[in-house]
Amino acid sequence: xxxxxANLGKPINIDFAERVDLFKNxxxxxxxxxxxxxxxxxxxxxxxxxxxxxxxxxxxPCEFFHVVARGLVKVSICSFSGSRxxxxxxxxxxxxxxxxxxxxSPRFISAEALEETIxxxxxxxxxxxxxIKNHVVIINIxxxxxxxxxxxxxxxxxxxxxxxxxxxxxxxxxxxxxFGNTLKFTSNELAELAGTTTESTLRAMGRxxxxxxxxxxxxxxxxxxxxxxxxxxxxxxxx
Amino acid sequence: xxxxxANLGKPINIDFAERVDLFKNxxxxxxxxxxxxxxxxxxxxxxxxxxxxxxxxxxxPCEFFHVVARGLVKVSICSFSGSRxxxxxxxxxxxxxxxxxxxxSPRFISAEALEETIxxxxxxxxxxxxxIKNHVVIINIxxxxxxxxxxxxxxxxxxxxxxxxxxxxxxxxxxxxxFGNTLKFTSNELAELAGTTTESTLRAMGRxxxxxxxxxxxxxxxxxxxxxxxxxxxxxxxx
DNA sequence: CGCGACATTGACGACGTTCAACCCGGGTGG
DNA sequence: CCACCCGGGTTGAACGTCGTCAATGTCGCG
Numbered sequence: 001x002x003x004x005x006a007n008l009g010k011p012i013n014i015d016f017a018e019r020v021d022l023f024k025n026x027x028x029x030x031x032x033x034x035x036x037x038x039x040x041x042x043x044x045x046x047x048x049x050x051x052x053x054x055x056x057x058x059x060x061p062c063e064f065f066h067v068v069a070r071g072l073v074k075v076s077i078c079s080f081s082g083s084r085x086x087x088x089x090x091x092x093x094x095x096x097x098x099x100x101x102x103x104x105s106p107r108f109i110s111a112e113a114l115e116e117t118i119x120x121x122x123x124x125x126x127x128x129x130x131x132i133k134n135h136v137v138i139i140n141i142x143x144x145x146x147x148x149x150x151x152x153x154x155x156x157x158x159x160x161x162x163x164x165x166x167x168x169x170x171x172x173x174x175x176x177x178x179f180g181n182t183l184k185f186t187s188n189e190l191a192e193l194a195g196t197t198t199e200s201t202l203r204a205m206g207r208x209x210x211x212x213x214x215x216x217x218x219x220x221x222x223x224x225x226x227x228x229x230x231x232x233x234x235x236x237x238x239x
Numbered sequence: 240x241x242x243x244x245a246n247l248g249k250p251i252n253i254d255f256a257e258r259v260d261l262f263k264n265x266x267x268x269x270x271x272x273x274x275x276x277x278x279x280x281x282x283x284x285x286x287x288x289x290x291x292x293x294x295x296x297x298x299x300p301c302e303f304f305h306v307v308a309r310g311l312v313k314v315s316i317c318s319f320s321g322s323r324x325x326x327x328x329x330x331x332x333x334x335x336x337x338x339x340x341x342x343x344s345p346r347f348i349s350a351e352a353l354e355e356t357i358x359x360x361x362x363x364x365x366x367x368x369x370x371i372k373n374h375v376v377i378i379n380i381x382x383x384x385x386x387x388x389x390x391x392x393x394x395x396x397x398x399x400x401x402x403x404x405x406x407x408x409x410x411x412x413x414x415x416x417x418f419g420n421t422l423k424f425t426s427n428e429l430a431e432l433a434g435t436t437t438e439s440t441l442r443a444m445g446r447x448x449x450x451x452x453x454x455x456x457x458x459x460x461x462x463x464x465x466x467x468x469x470x471x472x473x474x475x476x477x478x
Numbered sequence: 479c480g481c482g483a484c485a486t487t488g489a490c491g492a493c494g495t496t497c498a499a500c501c502c503g504g505g506t507g508g
Numbered sequence: 509c510c511a512c513c514c515g516g517g518t519t520g521a522a523c524g525t526c527g528t529c530a531a532t533g534t535c536g537c538g
Contacts, residue, residue, distance in 0.1 A: 484536105
């Protein structure tokens with residue numbers, strides 16, 4: 001637990017050109033013309049977060065639309081009893097909160113930087129009126145939300161019918177496709193993705209290690225046989 | 240298994256006034272003026288489905304926006320291995336597919352009438368351009384999708400940390416709030432809501448019966464002590 | 479050097495799925 | 509009118525998975 005100050009974001013300047021470039025790589029804005037991208041980029045400002053810093057908390061009303069510019073952010077949900085699942089791992093170009101800007105009301109989710117991260121913010125109202133002016137943004141958002149719903153429902157079904165090891169394989173394969181061979185996650189973080197405990201994850205990883213599919217070290221997993229991994233976990237998750 | 244013809248919807252005429260009244264009671268259209276309601280009602284047409292009939296199938300491209308006018312529809316998701324969870328129980332005024340009209344692409348869900356049902360359809364493109372013209376519709380849709388995501392994530396957490404009986408209590412309480420004292424569902428349908436098997440549901444119901452919270456008969460559950468039920472399942476689901 | 483976060487492993491027990499048998503009631507066809 | 513069948517309910521028993529608790533190891537940082 002570091003000092004509170006270290007957890008809050010520090011304002012940081014980012015070039016207009018850099019913001020434009022970011023938004024050109026943001027799926028939500030796909031299909032927009034250059035002028036529109038520039039318009040929304042003009043309203044954006046950035047903050048830097050240290051590893052472990054909180055971008056926003058649970059039960060906090062939504063004030064901004066957030067997009068990750070650099071680093072990696074974990075968006076997760078925590079129950080009263082302390083179980084936590086991670087709902088989204090966002091890196092460059094990925095938004096953290098698609099629903100909040102429209103309703104303004106607080107939701108169950110909180111966002112935490114997993115490494116040194118820069119997040120770009122747009123005022124909720126500004127983003128809202130921009131989105132409403134630009135239909136394609138709306139359609140993009142709704143289609144992303146659709147994927148999110150499908151993904152969550154898929155996870156429910158997996159919880160019902162797939163054993164821990166199978167779910168972990170799916171998680172690893174998904175992360176492999178998104179981040180490459182070397183995955184910098186702790187067993188606990190993987191457990192929050194697979195919907196299980198640290199210990200069960202560790203045991204399953206032990207078995208995968210024996211099968212020569214992965215190697216693992218402290219806070220790090222390497223996929224040694226991607227092909228086999230792909231074979232074993234036919235589907236992929238959405239994170 | 241009845242004849243195939245019986246499973247498909249039969250076109251049926253509904254008064255314009257009746258369609259207007261329906262859409263006035265449809266949350267998606269909340270905030271619209273009368274003229275706008277009339278415009279969308281003018282584009283709608285209805286079909287009747289027998290109990291067990293399919294409104295739409297999994298993996299089928301989306302052609303229409305659907306709203307239930309009468310009866311009850313179960314929207315559910317089925318895995319390869321046959322596990323099924325029900326994602327939504329829609330009665331009068333509830334839409335069946337919010338995402339489909341925007342993307343057009345097929346999704347994981349299928350919809351089945353649980354009783355004699357009338358569903359109103361609007362052409363996907365018509366609905367889409369109508370929604371885009373009327374911001375409030377968009378905002379309503381996104382906020383519903385947000386609830387759906389929260390609900391699905393909540394179910395994942397419940398699968399992790401709550402035993403079957405607890406989940407069933409939540410299901411029963413939710414249904415009680417939506418449909419009243421007498422719930423016309425089979426144990427299998429309840430199981431699909433609680434994310435478990437028929438047998439486990441039955442066993443849990445046996446315990447609730449002994450505790451005097453419910454009574455149950457063939458295809459029917461009655462809540463005898465709603466207060467106790469509410470107490471035992473603090474939160475509620477979203478169906 | 480020592481603490482804290484992370485990894486690892488064993489033992490144990492609870493919960494829930496699965497399989498199987500059985501009952502019951504109502505509808506259907508002979 | 510009766511026999512049958514099917515969908516649904518109910519219960520028992522066996523089994524396996526996984527979560528929990530606990531002990532121990534180890535790495536890296538302050």
